Amino acid sequence: MSTKADAPPAIDVRNLTISYGPRPALLDVSFTVAPGLLVGVIGPNGSGKSTLIKGIVGFIEPDFGEVRIFGRTMDEVRGEVAYVPQRGEVDWDYPITVRQVAMMGRYGYIPWWKNPQPRDHEMVGQALEMVRIADLQHRQIGQLSGGQQQRVFMARALAQGARILLMDEPFAGVDAATERAILDVLEAAKTRGRTLVVVHHDLVTAAEYFDRLVLLNQRMFAYGTPEQVLVPSLLSEVYEGSIRSFEMLAAAEQPGEGRES
Amino acid sequence: MTDFLRQALLAPLGETFFIKSLVGGMMTAVVCGVVGCLVILRKMSFLGDALSHAMLAGVAGGYLFMKLAFGLEAHAPAMLVGSVLAAVLTVGLIGFVSNISRIKEDTAIGIIYTGVFAAGVVLVSAFSEYVHIDLMHFIMGDVLGVADADLWVAAIAGSIVLSVIILFFRFFHITSFDPILAAAIGIPVGLVGYALTVSVSLVVVSAVSMVGVILVVGLLITPAATAYLLSDRLEKMMLLSALFGVSSVVGGLYLCVWFNTSGGGAIMLFCTIQFLVVLFVAPRYGILAGWFRRRRQVPQQVMEDVLGFVLRQEGAVTPEKVTAAVTGERSVILRALRQMLSAELLSSQDHGLGLTEKGRREALKLLRAHRLWEAYLHRTGVAPERVHEIAHQLEHLNDPDSVHLMDHLLGHPLEDPHGSRIPAEVSHEPGKKLRASELRPEERAAVLEVTEKGRDCGLQAGDVVICGPRRNEGRTWVLHRDKEEIHLEHRQADAVWVAILGGNG
Numbered sequence: 155m156s157t158k159a160d161a162p163p164a165i166d167v168r169n170l171t172i173s174y175g176p177r178p179a180l181l182d183v184s185f186t187v188a189p190g191l192l193v194g195v196i197g198p199n200g201s202g203k204s205t206l207i208k209g210i211v212g213f214i215e216p217d218f219g220e221v222r223i224f225g226r227t228m229d230e231v232r233g234e235v236a237y238v239p240q241r242g243e244v245d246w247d248y249p250i251t252v253r254q255v256a257m258m259g260r261y262g263y264i265p266w267w268k269n270p271q272p273r274d275h276e277m278v279g280q281a282l283e284m285v286r287i288a289d290l291q292h293r294q295i296g297q298l299s300g301g302q303q304q305r306v307f308m309a310r311a312l313a314q315g316a317r318i319l320l321m322d323e324p325f326a327g328v329d330a331a332t333e334r335a336i337l338d339v340l341e342a343a344k345t346r347g348r349t350l351v352v353v354h355h356d357l358v359t360a361a362e363y364f365d366r367l368v369l370l371n372q373r374m375f376a377y378g379t380p381e382q383v384l385v386p387s388l389l390s391e392v393y394e395g396s397i398r399s400f401e402m403l404a405a406a407e408q409p410g411e412g413r414e415s
Numbered sequence: 416m417t418d419f420l421r422q423a424l425l426a427p428l429g430e431t432f433f434i435k436s437l438v439g440g441m442m443t444a445v446v447c448g449v450v451g452c453l454v455i456l457r458k459m460s461f462l463g464d465a466l467s468h469a470m471l472a473g474v475a476g477g478y479l480f481m482k483l484a485f486g487l488e489a490h491a492p493a494m495l496v497g498s499v500l501a502a503v504l505t506v507g508l509i510g511f512v513s514n515i516s517r518i519k520e521d522t523a524i525g526i527i528y529t530g531v532f533a534a535g536v537v538l539v540s541a542f543s544e545y546v547h548i549d550l551m552h553f554i555m556g557d558v559l560g561v562a563d564a565d566l567w568v569a570a571i572a573g574s575i576v577l578s579v580i581i582l583f584f585r586f587f588h589i590t591s592f593d594p595i596l597a598a599a600i601g602i603p604v605g606l607v608g609y610a611l612t613v614s615v616s617l618v619v620v621s622a623v624s625m626v627g628v629i630l631v632v633g634l635l636i637t638p639a640a641t642a643y644l645l646s647d648r649l650e651k652m653m654l655l656s657a658l659f660g661v662s663s664v665v666g667g668l669y670l671c672v673w674f675n676t677s678g679g680g681a682i683m684l685f686c687t688i689q690f691l692v693v694l695f696v697a698p699r700y701g702i703l704a705g706w707f708r709r710r711r712q713v714p715q716q717v718m719e720d721v722l723g724f725v726l727r728q729e730g731a732v733t734p735e736k737v738t739a740a741v742t743g744e745r746s747v748i749l750r751a752l753r754q755m756l757s758a759e760l761l762s763s764q765d766h767g768l769g770l771t772e773k774g775r776r777e778a779l780k781l782l783r784a785h786r787l788w789e790a791y792l793h794r795t796g797v798a799p800e801r802v803h804e805i806a807h808q809l810e811h812l813n814d815p816d817s818v819h820l821m822d823h824l825l826g827h828p829l830e831d832p833h834g835s836r837i838p839a840e841v842s843h844e845p846g847k848k849l850r851a852s853e854l855r856p857e858e859r860a861a862v863l864e865v866t867e868k869g870r871d872c873g874l875q876a877g878d879v880v881i882c883g884p885r886r887n888e889g890r891t892w893v894l895h896r897d898k899e900e901i902h903l904e905h906r907q908a909d910a911v912w913v914a915i916l917g918g919n920g
Contacts, residue, residue, distance in 0.1 A: 213598040232601035239593060248456060248592055249643065249652045258589050262600030266583055294647035301816050314600075331816030334823070341866045342912075 162225030164189040164318055164349035165210065169219035172202075172209050178217065178372065179205040185368060185377040187351065189224075189317075192344050194354045194364035196383075198393050201371040203353045204240070207320045210351065211237050223318060233262040236311035240322040240353075241303065246296040252306050253291040256281055259314035281312035285339060301332035308339050319343060321352045325359075337363065360384065427672045432559055436625070436668055436678065439561045439569050443622045444634065444660030446573040449580055449653045450618050451639030451660075453611055456591050456649075461521060462612075464632040465509070465528035466502045467619045471535030471553060471628070473501025475546055479538065482545050489547065491564040495572070495620055502616030503609075505531050556627025558678030559671065569621040576614045587611065588649055626679035633683045638663065641690045644697040659689060713751040716811050717743045719781055721751055722760065722770070723810070726778035731767035783838040784813035786831035787821055793832035794825070802832060815840075826905055827852050828889060845917035851892060852908035854882040860913035869910025872903050879916065 163186040170183040179202045187193055195203045208214045210221050212228040212235070223231045236259065259281070260274040282288040285305040290298060295306060304324060311319050324336050340350060340363075354360055360367055361380035369376040369383050371392045376383045427433040454463050477497025481490035505527055513523040539548050580587060589597045590607045598604050615635070622631045642655035666689075667682030674681075695702050720741045725732055738748045752768065755761045760774035770778060788806040797805060819840065822828075831837055839855060851874075854860060862878040874880070874896070883893035883900070892903040903911070 208595060211595055211599040213595045213604075229601070232599075235599050237593075237596050237599050239595060245456070245592070249646050249649050250588075250592060251648060254648065255592075258593065258596060261585055261589055261597075261602070264585070266586065299814075299816075310596075329816070331814075331820040334820060335816060341868075342864070345864055345866050 161189065162222075163187055164191075164224060165351065166222040166225070167206075167210065167219070168222070170206075170209055170216050170221065171218040172205055172214055172216050180209065180370075181373040182219070183370070183374045184219075185374060187349060187366070189349050190344065190347050191349055191365045192340060192363070193349075193351045193366045193368060194360050195351060195368045195370060196354055196357060196360050197368075197370035197375075201392075203370055204322055206368075206370065207237070207322050207351065207353060211235055211320055233314065234316050235318045235320060236314045236316035238304075238307040238311055238319065238321040238324060241300070241327060243322070244295075244303075244307075246303065248296075249294065251292050251294055252287060252298070252309075253278060253282065255295060255306050256291075256309045256313045259310040259312070262314070277315065278309075278313045281309040284312055284342075285309045300328055301335055304328065304332060304336060305339070308336070312343075317348055319348055319350045321350065323353050323355060326355060357384070357389070423673065424669070427669065432561075433668065433672065435561045435563075435566060436558050437665065439566045440558060440625055440664035440668065440682065441661050442566075442569045442573050443618075443625060444638070444664045445657040446576050446618050447622055447631075447634045448638045448642070448656035448658070448660035450576060450611075450614055451635040451637075452642065452649065452653045452656050453580075453587055453591055454615060455636050455639045455643065457611075459615075460632065460636045461524050462506070462509075463615055463619065463635045465505060465524050466612075466616050467623060467628045467631045468528045468532040469501045469505040469535075470498035470616065470620055470623065471501075472531045472538065473497035473499065473535075474553070475535045475538040475542075475548060476501065478546050478548060479542055491568060495568055498620040499613060499616050501531060501535075502619070503613065506612050552627075553623065554628050555677065556623065556625050556630065556679040558625040558668070558682065561625060565621075565624045568624070572617040572621040576617050579610060579614060583607070583610070584650075626682060630679045630683045633686060634660065634663070637683070637686045637690050641686075641693045644693050644700045659686070663689060711750075711754075713747055713754060714743070717741065717747055717751045718755060718760075719811055719813075721748065721755065722774060722778040723781050723785070725761070725768065725770055726775070726782065731764040731769040733767040737768070779838040780815075780818075781810055781813060783840065784818050785810035786835060786837040787818060787825065787828070788812075789831040789833070790825055790828045790837070791821060799832065823852075823909070826889060827908075829855070829885065843915050845915050847915045848912060849915070850909050851880075851882075851894065851903065851911035851913050852905060854892075854894075854913065856882050856884045858882045859916045861916055862911060862913050864912045866910045866912070869903075869907040872907040872911065873901055874911055880913070 165187040167186070168184050170180055171178050172180045183202075183206065195206060197203050205214065209216055212221075221228060223234055228235075256278045257270060257274065260270060260278065264270055264274060279288070282291055285308050287298075287302055287305050287309065290302060295303060298306065325333050328336070340352070343350060352364070354363070361384055364380060366378060367376070367380050367383040368374060369388060369392055375392050376388050451463075454460060474494045474497055477493035477495070478489060480497070481487040481493040487493075508527045508531075509520065509523045512518055512527060513520040518526070536550065539546050539550060586597075586602055586607050589602060590604050594604045597607075618635065619631055622634055626634055638659035639652070639656045641659045642652045645655055646652040663682050663686035666685040668678065670676065670685060671678045671681040693701070696704075698704055720743070721737055724737060724740050728736075734749065734752055737752065738745050741748055752761065755774070756763070756768075759771050760777060761768045762771045762774075785806050788809040789802050792802045792805055792809075793799070822840070828837060840849075840853065843849070843855065843858060848863065851860070851862075859879065859881045862874050862876055862880065864876050865872070865874055874894070878896050880894040880896050880901070883895055885891060886893060886902075890905065892905075892908040894901045894903065
């Protein structure tokens with residue numbers, strides 16, 4: 155991670171240990187992410203990927219270790235980190251409209267005794283335009299298609315104006331068309347200098363989508379470029395015995411294959 | 416007849432006890448309704464039940480403490496404090512048991528609240544010479560015997576809870592909907608949760624004296640659930656829920672004096688019937704609405720066939736021509752025409768039906784799907800004479816995202832195999848933002864942004880380009896920047912975002 159010496163890393167995870175019981179979900183995880191990178195978090199089911207995201211966002215208190223955002227603690231940079239939940243974690247019947255969800259991204263900036271200001275409305279409007287759901291803004295969120303629902307939460311993250319975006323499995327259970335639409339938003343966010351950390355379950359596309367990969371299974375096995383991380387010896391250690399994914403991976407590694415425009 | 420009705424409605428209002436019950440009940444119902452919305456959205460209904468039972472121990476404890484320490488009989492504030500303490504203790508114990516053991520939360524709730532309730536029962540019966548609490552009253556409530564102290568408790572508890580919820584509405588809203596984001600932007604999620612728990616206990620305490628332990632949870636969640644069926648926004652849901660609570664109390668109390676029944680029972684029965692009625696007739700989420708929706712539904716396919724047919728005709732068409740040309744039952748097609756007229760896809764013109772602007776857009780979208788499918792079929796090697804027929808079936812697979820993807824995979828073709836122009840995805844009016852790969856020849860556009868995969872193409876944000884005809888069998892995009900000609904591969908053209916400019920040829 156060769157960044158300018160004076161610029162602090164966007165995300166600095168130091169010796170992070172988080173547990174829900176006697177067995178830690180994350181054990182001594184450390185890595186630093188330079189600003190403007192698109193980072194994928196991969197690992198088998200139950201390897202602590204979502205926990206890592208919830209730890210960075212400050213939802214779960216770590217047992218040990220800390221997370222620094224642009225060199226400062228989470229409490230000092232409230233609002234700099236946006237979060238896009240996994241689709242399954244959202245109550246889609248909740249009585250809330252698309253616009254209200256996006257407005258929640260602004261809640262961190264509105265004091266409790268005030269109403270949203272014109273500036274907040276403006277930023278929400280722009281965010282909805284950017285992900286192309288402005289015309290659906292007064293719908294209840296359950297009335298949208300899967301891809302549109304995913305975009306509502308992207309709009310919320312954009313409205314928040316955060317420099318760091320954390321996304322939990324945005325590609326899980328979406329069709330190819332939506333996957334491409336999400337990738338567009340990711341790339342656009344990156345072009346604007348945002349730093350993104352994305353939980354991902356598909357090894358085959360991991361190399362193609364991300365600049366850096368975190369390979370996780372309770373502890374961190376590797377952090378680096380896809381070429382450094384997606385090596386059979388490491389993968390076999392992490393994904394004990396799931397041979398099939400390597401065969402698919404081998405196919406994807408053929409030059410020119412699996413690389414979409 | 417009207418005299419009888421007036422008598423039936425007005426006579427009870429002359430009675431002080433009735434007025435007191437009405438006022439107390441309505442206050443309680445409003446607060447219950449508002450808090451109940453948060454309770455059901457957080458899936459805490461069972462917890463409301465638990466808290467109402469647990470408070471017996473608190474009431475007994477508070478009673479006993481004041482009696483033994485100060486010799487005061489039935490000291491209301493002490494009982495109130497005792498109830499809230501008991502509620503908080505119950506919630507704490509539930510959390511403790513479910514966190515440290517393999518016992519799941521719902522089981523933990525069941526264990527702890529019955530335990531705390533049992534402790535209250537034992538306390539009341541063991542000290543029956545000191546504590547004069549009528550267990551039956553506690554369990555069933557006595558809405559017609561509301562004492563002044565009960566009214567005060569309801570008023571104070573209600574105003575505290577309502578103020579907290581209105582002032583911190585956004586906090587409750589976001590922690591209920593997405594606690595993780597709430598934590599990320601610095602809202603104390605745990606504290607808000609405790610505030611809600613305390614609010615629920617306060618509400619429950621003030622409601623128990625009227626409707627009793629068993630029915631209080633109904634007053635908390637039934638009006639909220641009724642409102643849930645009618646609203647798409649939390650503010651509206653809370654308002655409706657409060658209204659439904661009030662109407663249950665009013666309706667229930669009249670039932671109670673007319674038929675001389677239990678007050679709490681009548682209120683909850685009224686409330687439940689109200690819920691069932693709404694469940695049946697709610698405009699969007701109701702049973703009848705769903706049934707009508709399914710019945711009225713015209714197959715999408717028929718509508719699309721009609722649109723396609725009208726688009727291909729010159730000028731207006733008569734309904735007879737449509738029913739003759741489109742496959743399907745005559746009645747279904749006529750229903751489709753009626754619905755399309757009311758949806759403003761079609762309009763009545765001099766000589767029949769014609770497409771509106773909206774209808775035209777829809778029809779072009781279909782035509783686009785149709786011709787893209789033709790291009791696809793041609794590429795898979797389907798015999799040319801069969802292409803149209805199969806595409807006519809496949810054009811109904813036209814979800815926008817999927818058509819977009821197919822267009823991309825086919826390399827954004829401009830014409831179908833018969834040489835007909837494929838309509839663009841949306842009308843390319845000035846200001847429209849799209850990828851350079853979607854530009855049509857002759858269009859003028861400003862480059863907005865070049866993402867990473869297109870960095871090597873030589874274009875930059877701010878450049879103004881005019882699209883030329885494609886080369887190399889449509890695989891090379893040609894853009895003119897002043898006199899310069901820039902060639903892009905598909906990959907690069909996809910990575911360049913542009914906005915259409917007006918004033919082109």
